[in-house]
Amino acid sequence: MxxxxxxxxxxxHEGHAKLIxxxxxxxxxxxxxYLNTTPVRGFETMLKGKPAEFAPIAVMRICGICQTTHxxxxxxxxxxxxxxxxxxxxxxxxxxxxxxxxLHSHPLHHLLTVDDFxxxxxxxxxxxxxxxxxxxxxxGQLIVDIVGxxxxxxxxxxxxxxxxxxxxxxxSKIYYALRQYEKDANELYEKYTWLIERFLDEIxxxxxxxxEYPYIASHxxxxxxxxxxxxxxxxIPAQRYYDDEEAKHTTTVxxxxxxxxxxxxxxxxxxxxxxxxxEGGSAMDINIARAQENLGATYRAFEILDELDLNxxxxxxxxxxxxxxxxxxxxxxxxxxxxxxxxxxxxxKSYRIIAASTWNFPIVEKAIEGYPQQYAEVIMRAYDI
Amino acid sequence: xxxVAHVQLCSCCGCLVSLADTYEKLLDVLNSxxxxxxxxxxxxxxxxxxxxxxxxxxxxLDDHHSLEVAQEVRKKAxxxxxxxxxxxxxxxxxxxxxxxxxxxxxxxxxxxTEVIKVDLAIxxxxxxxxxxxxxxxxxxxxxxxxxxxxxxxxENGSEACGCDVIYKVVNKSLCMGCGTCAxxxxxxxxxxxxxxxxxxKELCIKCGACSVQCPRIRFPELIEKIE
Amino acid sequence: MDPFGTYKKxxxxxSTLKEVLKKAQDGGIVSTAFIYGLxxxxxxxxxxxxxxGEFRAIPKVATTPEEVLEAAGTKYxxxxxxxxxxxxxxxxxxxxxxxVGTPCQVRAVRKLMKYPIGFRHIPDKISLIIGIFCxxxxxxxxxxxIVEEHCGVKMEDVVKLDIGKGKFxxxxxxxxxKAVKLKETHPYEQIAxxxxxxxxxxxxxxxxxxxxxxxxxxTVFIRTTKGEEIFNKMVEDGYLEVKPIEEVKPGLxxxxxxxxxxxxxxxxxxxxxxxxxxxVPY
Ligand SMILES: Cc1cc2nc3c(=O)[nH]c(=O)nc-3n(C[C@H](O)[C@H](O)[C@H](O)COP(=O)(O)OP(=O)(O)OC[C@H]3O[C@@H](n4cnc5c(N)ncnc54)[C@H](O)[C@@H]3O)c2cc1C
Ligand code: SF4
Ligand code: SF4
Ligand code: SF4
Numbered sequence: 001m002x003x004x005x006x007x008x009x010x011x012x013h014e015g016h017a018k019l020i021x022x023x024x025x026x027x028x029x030x031x032x033x034y035l036n037t038t039p040v041r042g043f044e045t046m047l048k049g050k051p052a053e054f055a056p057i058a059v060m061r062i063c064g065i066c067q068t069t070h071x072x073x074x075x076x077x078x079x080x081x082x083x084x085x086x087x088x089x090x091x092x093x094x095x096x097x098x099x100x101x102x103l104h105s106h107p108l109h110h111l112l113t114v115d116d117f118x119x120x121x122x123x124x125x126x127x128x129x130x131x132x133x134x135x136x137x138x139x140g141q142l143i144v145d146i147v148g149x150x151x152x153x154x155x156x157x158x159x160x161x162x163x164x165x166x167x168x169x170x171x172s173k174i175y176y177a178l179r180q181y182e183k184d185a186n187e188l189y190e191k192y193t194w195l196i197e198r199f200l201d202e203i204x205x206x207x208x209x210x211x212e213y214p215y216i217a218s219h220x221x222x223x224x225x226x227x228x229x230x231x232x233x234x235x236i237p238a239q240r241y242y243d244d245e246e247a248k249h250t251t252t253v254x255x256x257x258x259x260x261x262x263x264x265x266x267x268x269x270x271x272x273x274x275x276x277x278x279e280g281g282s283a284m285d286i287n288i289a290r291a292q293e294n295l296g297a298t299y300r301a302f303e304i305l306d307e308l309d310l311n312x313x314x315x316x317x318x319x320x321x322x323x324x325x326x327x328x329x330x331x332x333x334x335x336x337x338x339x340x341x342x343x344x345x346x347x348x349k350s351y352r353i354i355a356a357s358t359w360n361f362p363i364v365e366k367a368i369e370g371y372p373q374q375y376a377e378v379i380m381r382a383y384d385i
Numbered sequence: 386x387x388x389v390a391h392v393q394l395c396s397c398c399g400c401l402v403s404l405a406d407t408y409e410k411l412l413d414v415l416n417s418x419x420x421x422x423x424x425x426x427x428x429x430x431x432x433x434x435x436x437x438x439x440x441x442x443x444x445x446l447d448d449h450h451s452l453e454v455a456q457e458v459r460k461k462a463x464x465x466x467x468x469x470x471x472x473x474x475x476x477x478x479x480x481x482x483x484x485x486x487x488x489x490x491x492x493x494x495x496x497x498t499e500v501i502k503v504d505l506a507i508x509x510x511x512x513x514x515x516x517x518x519x520x521x522x523x524x525x526x527x528x529x530x531x532x533x534x535x536x537x538x539x540e541n542g543s544e545a546c547g548c549d550v551i552y553k554v555v556n557k558s559l560c561m562g563c564g565t566c567a568x569x570x571x572x573x574x575x576x577x578x579x580x581x582x583x584x585x586k587e588l589c590i591k592c593g594a595c596s597v598q599c600p601r602i603r604f605p606e607l608i609e610k611i612e
Numbered sequence: 613m614d615p616f617g618t619y620k621k622x623x624x625x626x627s628t629l630k631e632v633l634k635k636a637q638d639g640g641i642v643s644t645a646f647i648y649g650l651x652x653x654x655x656x657x658x659x660x661x662x663x664x665g666e667f668r669a670i671p672k673v674a675t676t677p678e679e680v681l682e683a684a685g686t687k688y689x690x691x692x693x694x695x696x697x698x699x700x701x702x703x704x705x706x707x708x709x710x711x712v713g714t715p716c717q718v719r720a721v722r723k724l725m726k727y728p729i730g731f732r733h734i735p736d737k738i739s740l741i742i743g744i745f746c747x748x749x750x751x752x753x754x755x756x757x758i759v760e761e762h763c764g765v766k767m768e769d770v771v772k773l774d775i776g777k778g779k780f781x782x783x784x785x786x787x788x789x790k791a792v793k794l795k796e797t798h799p800y801e802q803i804a805x806x807x808x809x810x811x812x813x814x815x816x817x818x819x820x821x822x823x824x825x826x827x828x829x830x831t832v833f834i835r836t837t838k839g840e841e842i843f844n845k846m847v848e849d850g851y852l853e854v855k856p857i858e859e860v861k862p863g864l865x866x867x868x869x870x871x872x873x874x875x876x877x878x879x880x881x882x883x884x885x886x887x888x889x890x891x892v893p894y
Binding site for chain 2: 618690691694719735749
């Protein structure tokens with residue numbers, strides 16, 4: 001006998017979604033459906049016929065948390081389509097603005113998950129963590145504000161590179177802010193790991209949310225279209241992926257597959273692929289990987305500041321021609337892919353987006369299956385949908 | 386304490402992130418109110434009766450759930466605030482037209498201000514953290530004088546565009562070339578040429594920031610009190 | 613009618629910095645305040661109107677005294693200073709910004725501080741607002757016609773422009789001075805100026821202009837605590853000489869007369885526009 005339960009809406013994440021769980025008599029989930037219910041604003045069709053410059057501006061507004069990654073992926077796709085080479089300093093600044101976004105987005109997600117691991121009476125620790133997280137977010141957002149022009153929906157990310165370079169003063173401001181961030185990120189990592197270890201220990205399920213599916217990642221801090229074999233990537237409608245009628249008709253996302261199966265993207269995927277992070281462990285490992293990535297990103301940001309030429313050119317001439325291009329950027333939550341077909345009149349002919357979080361929708365389901373029902377949302381949240 | 390709800394309709398969540406960009410002051414803000422609903426930050430799953438609802442996003446008229454939530458908010462909240470461009474003026478969702486997988490029928494998005502009666506509208510994509518806090522604070526203090534421009538926008542400000550500063554200011558011999566509209570524009574769709582705004586209309590996302598910021602359309606008297 | 617808006621103190625003053633006096637329009641109050649602010653870490657960036665050649669004005673974020681000096685002197689044409697306010701905070705990374713502007717620009721800045729809808733993280737970074745007196749402004753080609761057609765001077769030869777004693781003055785690099793009656797310049801005024809009733813930048817921290825003080829000196833209104841602090845420090849540190857306004861000629865009476873003239877004339881224009889059914893700022 002299995003019970004069908006619905007958690008709707010799921011909480012502490014961006015957008016609208018619900019969980020439908022089939023639960024056996026022991027309370028173990030035998031089948032999970034994680035269904036996005038956010039209406040489709042239709043950014044792909046919105047862009048058809050529009051001037052290419054509008055694309056990054058529009059698609060950033062897909063997500064107010066990781067706008068930067070959509071802006072970057074969009075520009076990369078269009079530049080790829082028209083063979084436009086971004087000057088080195090433009091590329092460095094672009095990577096930096098993406099890192100700034102990660103340095104805010106990751107901590108924000110720690111903020112959303114922290115209540116899963118704290119005990120109700122740990123109010124002081126909670127406040128301490130919120131303060132720490134907000135201090136970190138402030139640094140991330142400072143970088144996006146300075147380099148991107150606005151902390152939310154940065155308009156300096158433009159086709160051809162970046163709208164402007166930054167000043168020496170701005171650079172030093174970022175440097176000293178990052179020094180503080182480095183300290184805070186270490187503290188957060190320690191506290192967070194401790195909380196998660198304690199949590200897993202207490203519930204007695206060390207592998208909570210483990211799954212056996214592959215990982216997808218293209219780069220540690222930026223994005224690389226050549227690191228992924230695009231012939232292996234398909235996206236199928238929910239109608240074909242699910243056998244459950246409700247799931248088919250409810251979810252508003254398509255299902256991306258890598259080599260025919262779902263694949264996990266995000267912090268753990270990146271650290272498995274480009275480091276020696278443990279594979280196949282508990283989904284809580286993703287929370288730890290996320291906290292670790294804060295540090296990796298910080299160190300890369302220091303390097304970028306060293307490499308950056310403040311007088312360097314940041315934007316290439318943009319000459320349109322007919323073409324198709326792929327733009328890839330590692331969003332905080334997974335690999336973000338935009339594909340653009342551009343005409344020589346500078347307009348978009350067609351546009352496709354495999355938004356980062358869609359990779360993890362089917363993975364969340366796999367990760368929830370086989371574990372007690374009461375942890376379904378905790379597992380889901382580890383994915384930062 | 387004043388009960389506040391944050392409700393997200395069809396939007397990117399950027400307006401809530403903007404509120405969170407008060408950084409260390411966020412805790413003060415949250416301590417001065419009772420946050421009774423905010424799906425992104427807390428576990429409450431149903432919108433309760435509340436004093437103020439901050440609603441982010443436009444309404445998808447082709448999605449019954451979206452419409453129901455909009456109507457429910459109106460029933461539950463004493464003051465409904467359209468938070469940010471999508472809710473106040475439609476913003477980027479003005480360009481949505483449907484025919485996209487996996488919900489090809491989701492084609493009509495209207496700002497909240499055109500679907501239910503809204504009390505206050507804050508344009509901007511997103512509105513600044515400072516502006517959001519100022520509006521919340523004024524609402525907590527019942528400072529209707531401060532809020533008046535936002536009430537006006539809720540009433541009849543839903544159709545925003547970069548063209549507004551042309552129609553209402555430049556064309557009316559009111560533009561003196563301060564450049565405020567250009568600095569306000571979140572997409573940099575305005576450049577100053579010959580001391581007047583030039584609107585690069587392909588980059589405009591209809592957020593309303595330029596016109597709301599122009600001192601030659603609206604200049605509330607309270608600004609004159611400088612100390 | 614209140615001619616000046618609120619203020620704490622009004623004086624006549626002049627810079628003691630030689631390099632400023634050489635380039636400044638009047639007493640060099642604006643440039644001196646900005647240089648003082650930058651040198652003493654009270655400011656880390658200031659927004660000024662640079663001369664883009666032939667008295668074309670473009671807004672600039674200046675972060676050094678040299679850059680402030682380069683931009684000294686009045687350009688009698690529209691310069692959208694507020695348009696670069698955001699980049700001062702963003703790519704320039706400034707946190708303590710000084711802004712100079714005409715009364716209308718000062719009002720724009722005050723509005724965006726009170727209603728910062730499109731000005732994320734900006735209001736608390738504006739440290740000093742200096743307003744300059746203003747009767748009217750000119751579109752660039754209006755200015756050019758005044759200079760070239762009425763005064764007969766080629767724009768490229770101009771080193772200084774000034775308004776005073778009822779005349780519009782042009783100084784050339786060949787040492788010549790030409791002047792025409794202000795009346796001749798009226799047809800070239802920016803029409804949007806005719807709904808403006810603020811002569812002395814009533815919402816600034818400090819406002820200054822030439823009128824009321826002797827040549828080479830400026831009339832200075834200190835309006836806010838912020839303005840008072842920096843002004844007093846400048847005087848203490850010897851950057852400014854100060855005289856009581858009562859002791860100088862022509863004195864405050866003339867400022868009052870001009871301020872009221874502007875208010876009366878333009879309030880009439882506002883009424884007229886209302887009668888025509890045209891909008892006015894409210
Ligand atoms: C259009 C206009 C009309 C004016 N009308 C009057 C008047 O009727 N009566 C009067 O007493 N004074 C008037 N002034 C002010 C006067 O000309 C001087 O600017 C003022 O006295 C400051 O002199 P200073 O020596 O202290 O400044 P300086 O040290 O020379 O510095 C002047 C500052 O103003 C900035 N500036 C120059 N032009 C502009 C501009 N167009 N817009 C914004 N900022 C600018 C410069 O970049 C510089 O930083 C007017 C100024 C302008 C721009
Ligand atoms: S021009 Fe800019 S500020 Fe004005 S409505 Fe368009 S996007 Fe918004
Ligand atoms: S904000 Fe200033 S420049 Fe823009 S339209 Fe209004 S008056 Fe003109
Ligand atoms: S008269 Fe008023 S509107 Fe015209 S430039 Fe001077 S301050 Fe601005």
